[in-house]
Amino acid sequence: MRGSVTAPDRTAGRRRTRATAGALATAALLFPLLGAAPSEARSTANGLQSAFASAAAEYQVPQSVLLGVSYLQSRWDTHGGAPSVTGGYGPMHLTDARTALAGVTPHHSEGSEDARGDSARPPLLPAAKPPRTSAVPARLRTLPKAAKLTGLSPRKLRTDPAANVAGGAALLADAQRELGEPLSSDPADWYGAVARFSGADDSATAAAYANDVYDVLRTGRERATDTGQRVVLAAQPKLSPRTAQLGRAGLRTLDAGGTECPRTVSCEWIPAPYKQFGEGDYGNHDLGDRPTSQDIDYIVVHDTEGAWEGVLTMVQDPAYVS
Known part of the structure; x- marks a missing residue:
């Protein structure tokens, strides 16, 4: 604010002044970035690049669009399967807030410290209670939706980078179909789906996200991920997306x-x-x-x-x- x-x-x-009657009913969906060491069993040098190619072919999403969205979401990193601060997993940052919250230890829950700072009474050690699914915004539960679209288990989508990329491709293809757009091979035809992938419920935020993705597509990117894999997105400097699609996104x-x-x-x-x-x-x-x-x-x-x-x-x- x-x-x-x-x-x-x-x-x-x-x-x-007026005291608040009680605590907020909904907890803030902010999670610690759980530290995780890179997997000892690393994929081959081009494993992640191949995963993008395979998912793009299977779900008929341009590979460059898939790479561009993933770059903006995670810089193609996996974080060893640990969630981000907003409950996102893997290179596509598929969100599963309830699972991420379930793994969070509340403040004062470790050791014998009392949450009230009162040692005269038995210690109060609160337990984490994940919110109901209905209380979690749709933008923070894209991973369960990807599981339904792909038939892959939520656990696999959280921990397997290739499966995670496939889940992201399935979500993009689903957004494209919902807009009534064909599964085109032209990256310019995916502006609306990319905007919807952002999870924003307003057109300005969705457009800002899509514009950032297409800036990445125009300039290209290349980097080594947190597992040591080199991923390349070739530049398309003349790419001009069909921004008018956003008007049909219902935002x-x-x-x-x-x-x-x-x-x-x-x-x-x-x-x-x-x-x-x-x-x-x-x-x-x-x-x-x-x-x-x-x-x-x-x-x-x-x-x-x-x-x-x-x-x-x-x-x-x-x-x-x-």
Whole structure:
């Protein structure tokens, strides 16, 4: 979230505080990047490159598109089968948030330390409880969908790089079909499917992701992965994708509200309410009268450490004070 730090000359008035009634119902889906040593039994030098070629042929996805999406997702790394901080696995970053959360040990759960800092009582050692599947956004459970499309087990999709690449190819082909587009061999025809692969629910974010992928396709990439394999994506400098496909993707349009938003960033204006409660009391937000008062000195990028939906609810509550 972004906020402003204003100058000290605030409008007079006392701020009303209200304690939150309870903890957020949904935990933040942030996971530690579990350290994992590279596999001792490494594939042949061109194993991963061959996996991209095989998956592209099987699911009729241009190999360059598959490579470009994977590069943006993971730089073609596998992390030894460990999940990313958003529960993504393998070179295609297929997400399985419930499984990733199940392997997380909550803070204060190790040893005999009491979560309340009270040694006078028996220690309270909380146990991790993965959220219900329905509570996990679709963008954080793409791996189970890939398992249904490919017939491969979720475990194999998490741990086998070749299977993971096949799962990503299946998801791209599925997105292409949902858009009513043919499984074309021309990378320019896959812009909409690439945008859908991002998991974004708004057109601006999806377009930003797809544009980044096509920038990679135009310039090309070559690198050694975390398992020592060299993967190459040849440059296609004249590639011009069919961006109009995005209009048929069924994504919502963000209301930027006149914000000065950089072209490469998707912005959404979410107004914070101001309400007076009498006798000088008011809620969470001050009224501004710029440039006369309350100059903005800093822009703060804040980690909410909570679920996005819950944070928005609090911000839009005129009586809540953070």
